[in-house]
Amino acid sequence: MASTATGGLPEASLRERKKATTRANLHLAAVRLALERGTEAMTVEEVAAAAGVSPRTFFNYYETKEDALVGADPGRAGRVREAVLARPSGEPVDRAVRTVLLEHVRGLEADPQLWRMRRELAARSPALAARIAGAGDQLETVLVEAAYGRTGSDPALDLETGLTARVAMAAVRAAFHQHRAAGFVGSLAARAEAALDAVGVGSAG
Amino acid sequence: MASTATGGLPEASLRERKKATTRANLHLAAVRLALERGTEAMTVEEVAAAAGVSPRTFFNYYETKEDALVGADPGRAGRVREAVLARPSGEPVDRAVRTVLLEHVRGLEADPQLWRMRRELAARSPALAARIAGAGDQLETVLVEAAYGRTGSDPALDLETGLTARVAMAAVRAAFHQHRAAGFVGSLAARAEAALDAVGVGSAG
DNA sequence: GTGAATGTTGCACTGACTGCAAGTTGTGCC
DNA sequence: GGCACAACTTGCAGTCAGTGCAACATTCAC
Numbered sequence: 001m002a003s004t005a006t007g008g009l010p011e012a013s014l015r016e017r018k019k020a021t022t023r024a025n026l027h028l029a030a031v032r033l034a035l036e037r038g039t040e041a042m043t044v045e046e047v048a049a050a051a052g053v054s055p056r057t058f059f060n061y062y063e064t065k066e067d068a069l070v071g072a073d074p075g076r077a078g079r080v081r082e083a084v085l086a087r088p089s090g091e092p093v094d095r096a097v098r099t100v101l102l103e104h105v106r107g108l109e110a111d112p113q114l115w116r117m118r119r120e121l122a123a124r125s126p127a128l129a130a131r132i133a134g135a136g137d138q139l140e141t142v143l144v145e146a147a148y149g150r151t152g153s154d155p156a157l158d159l160e161t162g163l164t165a166r167v168a169m170a171a172v173r174a175a176f177h178q179h180r181a182a183g184f185v186g187s188l189a190a191r192a193e194a195a196l197d198a199v200g201v202g203s204a205g
Numbered sequence: 206m207a208s209t210a211t212g213g214l215p216e217a218s219l220r221e222r223k224k225a226t227t228r229a230n231l232h233l234a235a236v237r238l239a240l241e242r243g244t245e246a247m248t249v250e251e252v253a254a255a256a257g258v259s260p261r262t263f264f265n266y267y268e269t270k271e272d273a274l275v276g277a278d279p280g281r282a283g284r285v286r287e288a289v290l291a292r293p294s295g296e297p298v299d300r301a302v303r304t305v306l307l308e309h310v311r312g313l314e315a316d317p318q319l320w321r322m323r324r325e326l327a328a329r330s331p332a333l334a335a336r337i338a339g340a341g342d343q344l345e346t347v348l349v350e351a352a353y354g355r356t357g358s359d360p361a362l363d364l365e366t367g368l369t370a371r372v373a374m375a376a377v378r379a380a381f382h383q384h385r386a387a388g389f390v391g392s393l394a395a396r397a398e399a400a401l402d403a404v405g406v407g408s409a410g
Numbered sequence: 411g412t413g414a415a416t417g418t419t420g421c422a423c424t425g426a427c428t429g430c431a432a433g434t435t436g437t438g439c440c
Numbered sequence: 441g442g443c444a445c446a447a448c449t450t451g452c453a454g455t456c457a458g459t460g461c462a463a464c465a466t467t468c469a470c
Binding site: 055 | 452
Binding site for chain 2: 455457467468
């Protein structure tokens, strides 16, 4: 449940907890069914049934079938932004971005089963891969905004800050593809660290 | 017609030329209507009518409504790959990637009208922006593959090559966003060159 | 000019997605 | 413990994207 909106904190009201589990159940059901029967062949009706809700309710949780497949998380952008801004004020931007990004990567791997299924799905469905890329771009945009938020500089004049955040994302993508090429042995986070070192974004020192 | 599959070459058979213009007409009609009435409100039927074909034919050219809006080009990946591989064999990879990427950027700006409308659309529709990001990712993937094709190295071992291509894409994205922040004055290609210099990808010298 | 490809169209159909209104369940309060 | 409000779920009816198929039209190659 590493990807639910509430972050899995045991607090929150009954209502909130139920919503979080329904959301997670829908995502899981969608991923499982997509792996069983294919992304296109699987219908929303089936996913809803598997998660124990009505088809209409499905759309109360995810705007589209694809959103359910990738486990779209409306709160993610806000949380990432806050995480970057919450880093110690003395910390350099690249270090802040690096830390938050690596934390995010660890979150992806946190549930190995789900992580594996998601990878599998992305590999099988080009449309889904494109969708995930879109989500990655959204993440990149948030990181860039947060980075400029820290420096307070003008995006029209300061290329450097945005470039740092984008290069960091490029490093993580490169790490992922290397990881795949290597048969997913070891941890993505470790590869991502190495890639970030290679591009000189926030290396310890 | 900077974005048509045949690249605007005056040769090709009548059939090919007709297909190319129909394709371009559909894209243009889609973009215009989307700007007029909104991406969602506009229907495929309207777009087809505006381009003078039946709705059924629309789907012979574009798989989805969004594909028509972004002017999806099935041949792009292949052309980019070839362009990278066609660079002089003595040329370093980063230089080859830089050259092809900059050429691609110039192609985007080639038709200022269309370029402006596309920007406008992306700014208005988040769904479309995500789609465009997906297309950007596909371009990145092709560049990476072509880069490895040039070096002949193993993607599982050689991180550097892929990283170079991805950093180059990051630079172009950063350049675009700076361009936007600056109100789109001047040329994107010039900003992209500066950004590529900043990250040290294929700088002259 | 003729036959083979290739492209266009209409038709019928599936399934994603939406607005609305009614029913159900959790929450806060006495 | 029960009441009143808010939030969530559901069914219904409808719109529209997208697809397979078969008939028709156009272009091509010789």
